[in-house]
Amino acid sequence: MVVGHNDLLCVGSFAGSDLVLLSSVLIVVDAWLWSKEECHNSKVRLSFNRTTAAESFFLSPKHFLQRSLWCFVFGFWTLMFFEIVLMLLFAFWFVVAAFALQSDCGSLLSGFGFDIRLSLGCGAQWINMTTRPQFVLFGSSIVQFNHYGEGWGATLAHLYARKADIVLRGYASWNSRRALQVVDNLFPKNSISEPPALVIVYFGGNDSLLPHPSGLGPHVPIEEYIENMRNIANHLKTHSEKTRLIFLSTPPVNEGQIMGNIDEFGRAKRSNATRRIYSEACLKICKELNIKAIDLWSAIQKREDWKDVCFIDGVHFSAEGSKIVSKEILRVIKEEWETSLYWKTMPVEFGEDSPYDPVHPDGTSTVNVSNVPFPEDEDWEWE
Incomplete structure (x- = not known):
């Protein structure tokens, strides 16, 4: 009803x-x-x-x-x-x-025999209450574009089909300053809706850009970045005790592949030397606050050919780069919350047997395919 x-x-x-x-x-x-x-x-x-x-x-x-x-x-x-x-x-x-x-x-x-679902209009926003858990991906362009070309967001949506809703909250070119301004709008503390089961957060790539002489642009000083990420983390931690958190640290880039990466003074706008500082800062914050973090800086560089295969444009992940991100996220979920959030153990929506399922070769029963991965021969563990 x-x-x-x-x-x-x-x-x-x-x-x-x-x-x-x-x-x-x-x-x-x-x-x-x-x-x-x-x-x-x-x-x-x-x-x-x-x-x-x-x-x-x-x-x-x-x-x-x-x-x-x-x-x-x-x-x-x-x-x-x-x-x-x-x-x-x-x-x-x-x-x-x-x-x-x-x-x-x-x-x-x-x-x-009742299943009550409530839909309320609150100003210009709609809050949809469902029984399926939500995984919210919150970040900059690494998040917004993560469904392109077998991206890591598309992989999560595929594996968690009929188990969890993957909610995309990605904002290209954003930094931690802008994220902090809207975090309460995206995750209101007094909301009557069910809180997300998992939130994956990524900011830092744009914060670490070379500052522009005019003061414009997405650059955020490292001290402010640390404070912004700490405030975002604390807000999400107090949003709900049920919400699990994973922060992604700043990954490396292929400086030579980025078009227009050198300014008029011969300096790299995006440099790995700076990105490493922001990556380490994010990991340090997560350790202090007891939040699960993924060291993308190190994970990407485990491949010897990472510069050649992990990026589309030197910054955003290719299918190979996204596979590394997906593997790391699934590894953390399996290690920390296997019984509640891992895709292989979560219940399937409407997964009961049915006479309308495909007929078994024996001709006397049906085959329940609600929890069969696709394609079946794909090793989604990538071990």
Whole structure:
């Protein structure tokens, strides 16, 4: 059963319209009957056959107005009563749905055959509550473009199909300063929606850019970067005890592959010497705050040919580079949260056996393919 605030508002508006119409009819009919009664009491002898309804209607304008006013007041308060009842009903459903969805044991009404899902409009944002856990990927262009060319985000979405929703929150060219400005909007502490099961965070590549003489651009000094990342981490840690965190450190780049990487003074805008400092700073913060971190700086360079195969443009990952990132993320998930977040052990949505599954070669049963990886011969562990 789906419960939405728009549904109840529609019911309320229809009921309100009906009550207004009913009150209007009541005013006209009652005023006409009152005027008829006044005519009789005044002993006005008019044959109904010789007098139109309109003539009888307007025989006593004074009483007509008095009666109309009384009926209007009565109809108004009747309308208000029913509107209040509808509002109380909406509040009741709101509390029941929110409580049932946030219960650790799942929906409190599921045992009776109900599955309550609530969709609420909050300003310009929509909060969709579902029972499937969410993995939020929050970062700069390394995150925004991670579905391109067999990217690491696409791999996670593929492996966690029917198990978790991979939510992309990537913003190309962003630095930690801009991320800190919106982290409360993306992960509000007082939200009634289910918190994400996992958040993967990456910032640092743009922070480490060479500062521009004008002061413009994405560069953030290392001291401010450290403080920004610490504040982002603390916000996410206090957002929910259920949310697990993984931070990705700044990876290396192929300086020679980046177009326009040298400025007018012959300096590299993106240099590995600087990126290493930001990578180490991120790892240090995570160690202090007891947050799981992946050292992409070292992981990428484990391949001897990393400069030739890991990048599309010297900065963003190719399929081979993304495979390294995917492997490291899955390794951490398996080591730390295998029973709850690892793709092989998570429950499959609607994974029950069905007579509509593909027929088994024996012709007497069916084959449940809901949890079969694709392609079957692919070693997703990449050991």
